[in-house]
Amino acid sequence: MFFICNGPEKLSLTMVKKLETDILIIGAGLTGLTLGYLLQEAGKKFILVEATNRIGGRIKTVGFETPLPIEMGATWFGSQHQMLKQLMNNLNVASFPQAIGDKAIYEAISTSPPYLASLPPNPDPTMRITGGTMRLIKALAEIIDFSNIRLNTKINQLDFSGLAINAFTEVEEIKAQKVISTIPPHLLYKTIQFNPALSSNIISVLKNTHTWMGESIKIALSYDDPFWRSVGSSGTIFSNVGPIPEMYDHSNYEDDHYALMGFLNGGYHFISKEERLEKILKQLQKYYGAQVKSFISYHEEVWNQNKACFAPYETQVLPHQNNGHELFKNPLYDKRFLIAGTETSSHFPGYMEGAVASAKFAFQFLK
Ligand SMILES: Cc1cc2nc3c(=O)[nH]c(=O)nc-3n(C[C@H](O)[C@H](O)[C@H](O)COP(=O)(O)OP(=O)(O)OC[C@H]3O[C@@H](n4cnc5c(N)ncnc54)[C@H](O)[C@@H]3O)c2cc1C
Numbered sequence: 001m002f003f004i005c006n007g008p009e010k011l012s013l014t015m016v017k018k019l020e021t022d023i024l025i026i027g028a029g030l031t032g033l034t035l036g037y038l039l040q041e042a043g044k045k046f047i048l049v050e051a052t053n054r055i056g057g058r059i060k061t062v063g064f065e066t067p068l069p070i071e072m073g074a075t076w077f078g079s080q081h082q083m084l085k086q087l088m089n090n091l092n093v094a095s096f097p098q099a100i101g102d103k104a105i106y107e108a109i110s111t112s113p114p115y116l117a118s119l120p121p122n123p124d125p126t127m128r129i130t131g132g133t134m135r136l137i138k139a140l141a142e143i144i145d146f147s148n149i150r151l152n153t154k155i156n157q158l159d160f161s162g163l164a165i166n167a168f169t170e171v172e173e174i175k176a177q178k179v180i181s182t183i184p185p186h187l188l189y190k191t192i193q194f195n196p197a198l199s200s201n202i203i204s205v206l207k208n209t210h211t212w213m214g215e216s217i218k219i220a221l222s223y224d225d226p227f228w229r230s231v232g233s234s235g236t237i238f239s240n241v242g243p244i245p246e247m248y249d250h251s252n253y254e255d256d257h258y259a260l261m262g263f264l265n266g267g268y269h270f271i272s273k274e275e276r277l278e279k280i281l282k283q284l285q286k287y288y289g290a291q292v293k294s295f296i297s298y299h300e301e302v303w304n305q306n307k308a309c310f311a312p313y314e315t316q317v318l319p320h321q322n323n324g325h326e327l328f329k330n331p332l333y334d335k336r337f338l339i340a341g342t343e344t345s346s347h348f349p350g351y352m353e354g355a356v357a358s359a360k361f362a363f364q365f366l367k
Helices: 030-041 083-088 134-143 185-191 200-207 266-271 273-288 350-364
Strands: 002-006 010-014 017-020 022-026 046-049 093-097 104-105 117-119 127-129 157-159 165-170 173-178 178-183 191-194 217-223 238-240 246-249 258-264 296-301 337-339
Touching: 022 030, 022 173, 030 046, 030 134, 030 350, 046 173, 083 258, 083 350, 093 104, 165 178, 178 350, 185 200, 217 266, 217 273, 273 296
Parallel strands: 017 173, 022 046, 022 178, 104 238, 157 191, 178 337
Antiparallel strands: 002 010, 093 127, 104 117, 157 165, 165 173, 217 258, 217 296, 238 246, 246 258
């Protein structure tokens, strides 16, 4: 079978490669990889496909395996995230508490100066993964037989009209008995064609399911010296004025490489990287002076520009809307297809905990 690719400059004929498996998992984020790990341990035959050239999805550690790993995606978890903690224990992935300090810079309104506010003691600290959140992703991927993972493989179409399910990329056709999608439900609706079409009640839920943190902008600056500690603060910033509403010390576990990491108001996605940096430095300069300009590196991730995570909504969708919706519990197309992923979990939807819970739910469905 031949497939015509319409590239921007040329038209070419490409041979469609055919693959066959029992289970096809779409997406190599935390849900897809945890499911792959469970299936691998259970000796099941599966293929895990990932649209981009990297695994991890919304887990993205810049400088992973360097002395200063910096999180552009998922960072924190807590004692209530029991399934995630269990998975980390099984994989020997260690954690350490987020440094918060006992004082934070607080800016209530633009007409009053920022001040140092006392923070209450926290007996149950928020945790970070030692070496970066990608450590967990790497640990999962190391267990999965690498020949089962296919990068740069974006599913465009799912056909349930035959006895087997046919999944199509631009250049491949994958035949499977069961398919698990782990991509954000709204992205599934926007980017994958279904034959026969999904029912209208499912479409209505998918269309209106918020993609967790899809509009967020993460920012980080690294420095030679953690000067924010010497002003009697800890690097923790809470500002109602912005554009950075919250920021934290993001130094490494060993505490010998230093960084600040936080969020930028999501509305700033429309300006350039240089303009964002200028605004960030201006805000930080208010608190710490001109030394903020002596950063070693600046990192940012504007998640609504990441096409493998986010697609614009057609209507107003509120934060967390439809996350954990009841309909996600029901397999579709004669129990051959399940919509999984963190947003579908009824247990901590949106969080890494929700992703692990979703993978476990999908695993039960496949058993
Ligand atoms: C900025 C930010 C901060 C966050 N902070 C935290 C935090 O501190 N704590 C916490 O618990 N959670 C946090 N989260 C949420 C956490 O990242 C997610 O819960 C989790 O990573 C979701 O995993 P997932 O596998 O369900 O989805 P994803 O990570 O979105 O994985 C889906 C995968 O599918 C791939 N894909 C998409 N389309 C296709 C296609 N057509 N074919 C094949 N592959 C496809 C994508 O490339 C991606 O790799 C944060 C998220 C963001 C964005």
